[in-house]
Structures are given as C-alpha cells and as structure tokens.
Amino acid sequence: MHIPDGFLDAKTWLGAAAVSGVAVGYGLKKTGEALQDRQIPVLGVLGAFIFAAQMVNFPVGGGTSGHLLGAALATALLGPWSATLILTTVLIIQALFFADGGITALGANVLNMAVIAPMVAHCVYRLLGGVRPLSIFLGSWCSVIAAAAATALELALAGTVPLSAVLAAMVGWHLLIGIGEGLITCAFVAFVRRSGLLAATGPYDEGEGKIA
Amino acid sequence: MTTTGRRESKAIAPKLLLLALAVAALLSPWASSHPDGLERVAEDLGFISLAEEATLFSGWMPDYLFPGLRHEGLATALAGVVGTLLAWVAVLGLGKLLTLARR
Incomplete structure (x- = not known):
C-alpha cells in the first residue's frame, strides 16, 4: 500500500511527514535506550528480510495481490519502536532506489506502515498477553x-477520493491481505522461536527487559 | 544476559540473512503481478492516473528491475539481492549508531 507521488495534496503529505518525523524521532530515542547489543544483528537481518518479503506479492483473489508488511513481525521479535526504525529505513530505500512509494508521500507511508502498524500490533500483543500464534x-x-x-x-x-468509498475498498481488500500477513508472520516467528532467539530476546515475555 | 542467548542470536542472524537473500533472489521473480490493494482501489475508484502524471523521478531500479539486464526474472532477482543487502547494511548501521551514542 505504498502511496505514490500524486495521490496526496501538499497539506496532507506535509502534515503526515511532520507527524511521522516526531514519531521516528521518538522511536530513535526509545530504541537507543532499550535495544540490547545482542539484538543489533537481529535488527539488521529483519530489515533485510522485510525488504525481501515486501517484493513477493501473493495473490489474494479477484485479480489483486498483497505482500508482507512486516510491522507486526518486527514488533513481535524486538518491539514497536525497533519496528518503526526498520520499516522507516526500508521505506526510504524503496522510495529512493526503487520508485516504490512517492518521495512526497514518504511521510504518509512511514506514518501508515512504520508508525501506526507497529503500534497496533503492539497493542494487540499487550491486550492478548504476549506473543503466541493467535x-x-x-x-x-x-x-x-x-x-x-x-x-x-x-x-x-x-480530497483525492470520498472517504466512504475509499475506506470500504481499502479495508475490504486488506481484510484478505491481512490473512496472508498473519500466516507469514506466524510461520516466521515459529521458525525463529524454534531456533531459540525469541526466548532470549522476546519483548513481551515476562521478566524481559524494556520494549525496544 | 546469558552466554547461550548471545550465542543463539549470533547464530541465527546469518541464517536469517541467507533466508532473506533467498527470498529476494528466488521468490521475487515469481511474485504476483496483479495490482496490490491500494493500486486496485485506485484503479476501481478512478484515481490511478494521478500517480502516472506526478512521477517525480524513477530512481535507480524502477519496478525492482536491475538496469541493463534483458532477462526480467534475472533483473528482478538482482534488484532484490541489492535492495536486501542495502536494507541490511542500513538497518544494522542504524542499530550500531544508536547504541554507540548510548555509550
């Protein structure tokens, strides 16, 4: 759901850029405080994996496709602010080198995929008491x-399109795309957990350190 | 921090990097070419043309195709590998910088 240049007017992309600028600044501070040295290699490889996975669109039916976002994945393994930094970096690389997501829309794309998405995943993990398959x-x-x-x-x-029409259409397709997100994230976390990583660094486990 | 924890996370990082590179090189050429959710909505609701009119610049590898390669699958795979390594180095560097600032 990378927004290209041309979809947003100046007030909207500037506003979104201001909000995500503040959020990313806060994320830098929080991650700088809480990230443990042993988590740094994991941070890096999650950036690599999320970039790669975002290239692999899967069909969801009706001639439409979706791809992994990776925000919930990074949040499950490291915490929401690390996820914000990983996703922001990936989005910058995509916009600068691959023309995926507009330069002017970068702030909005960061807000949606690197700030809101990890925060929502974080709230769900907190509400449901940890990182388990469900x-x-x-x-x-x-x-x-x-x-x-x-x-x-x-x-x-x-002012690009009326809210009622675009909200129903966007949420409708992403109800389907989100199922793919859920399945891939569950599989990836199970793979990492089996290797023992999550037990050592899981941000939602009892007795673990601060949420990075 | 236990030594086991450190050893485990050290051991898993290279494996995950290899997995990411494998996904980028081997799976990305097979990705669905259907429009994604937002593109589909923009087509259905009639505002997709706004993007085509407004492209500011097309970047180094537009559409995830490495320039100068005629074979599309190969160009996608190579762009994927380059992008994956870029993302790895950038995020790893950011992590190191953040913790460096802490010391």
Whole structure:
C-alpha cells in the first residue's frame, strides 16, 4: 500500500511527514535506550528480510495481490519502536532506489506502515498477553487493516477520493491481505522461536527487559 | 544476559540473512503481478492516473528491475539481492549508531 507521488495534496503529505518525523524521532530515542547489543544483528537481518518479503506479492483473489508488511513481525521479535526504525529505513530505500512509494508521500507511508502498524500490533500483543500464534495472527491482521484505513483517511483528507468509498475498498481488500500477513508472520516467528532467539530476546515475555 | 542467548542470536542472524537473500533472489521473480490493494482501489475508484502524471523521478531500479539486464526474472532477482543487502547494511548501521551514542 505504498502511496505514490500524486495521490496526496501538499497539506496532507506535509502534515503526515511532520507527524511521522516526531514519531521516528521518538522511536530513535526509545530504541537507543532499550535495544540490547545482542539484538543489533537481529535488527539488521529483519530489515533485510522485510525488504525481501515486501517484493513477493501473493495473490489474494479477484485479480489483486498483497505482500508482507512486516510491522507486526518486527514488533513481535524486538518491539514497536525497533519496528518503526526498520520499516522507516526500508521505506526510504524503496522510495529512493526503487520508485516504490512517492518521495512526497514518504511521510504518509512511514506514518501508515512504520508508525501506526507497529503500534497496533503492539497493542494487540499487550491486550492478548504476549506473543503466541493467535495473538501474532490477530496483531498482524489488525496492523495491516489499520495501515490501510489510515491510507484511506489520508486519501480522503487530500480530497483525492470520498472517504466512504475509499475506506470500504481499502479495508475490504486488506481484510484478505491481512490473512496472508498473519500466516507469514506466524510461520516466521515459529521458525525463529524454534531456533531459540525469541526466548532470549522476546519483548513481551515476562521478566524481559524494556520494549525496544 | 546469558552466554547461550548471545550465542543463539549470533547464530541465527546469518541464517536469517541467507533466508532473506533467498527470498529476494528466488521468490521475487515469481511474485504476483496483479495490482496490490491500494493500486486496485485506485484503479476501481478512478484515481490511478494521478500517480502516472506526478512521477517525480524513477530512481535507480524502477519496478525492482536491475538496469541493463534483458532477462526480467534475472533483473528482478538482482534488484532484490541489492535492495536486501542495502536494507541490511542500513538497518544494522542504524542499530550500531544508536547504541554507540548510548555509550
């Protein structure tokens, strides 16, 4: 759901850029405080994996596709602010080198996919008491739907398209895409957990350190 | 922090990087070429043309195709590998910088 240049007016993309600028600044501070040295290699490889996975669109039926967002995944393994930094970096690389997501829309894309999506996944993990298959699936699903809804709101705010039409259409497709997000995230976390990583660094486990 | 924890996370990082590179090189050429959710909505609601009119610049590898390669699958795979390595280095560097500032 990378917004290209041309979909948003100046007031909307400037506003979104201001909000995400503040959020990313806060994320830098929080992650700088809480990230443990042993988590740094994980941070890096999650950036690599999320970039790669975002290239692999899967069909969801009706001639439409979706791809992993990765916000719920990074949140499950490291915490929401680390997820914000990872996703922001990936989005910058995509916009600068691959023309995926507009330069002017970067702030809005960061807000939707790097700030709102991890925050929603984080809230679901907190509400459901940790990172387990069901909460991972729901957190992933909700994170995608929330990012889609935010995208729709921005498009409506910009006067590009009426809210009722774009909100229903965006949320409708992402109800399906979110299922793919949930399945991939569950599988990836299970793979990492089996290797023992999550037990050592899981941000939602009792007795673990601060949420990074 | 236990030594086991450190050893485990050290061991998993290279494996995950290999997995990411494999996804980028081997899966991305097979990705669905259908429009994604937002593109589909923009087509259905009639505002997709706004993007085509407004492209500011097309970047180094537009559409995830490495320039100068005629084979599309190969161009996608190479763009994927380059982007994955870029993302890895950038995020790893950011993590190191953040914790450096802490010391």
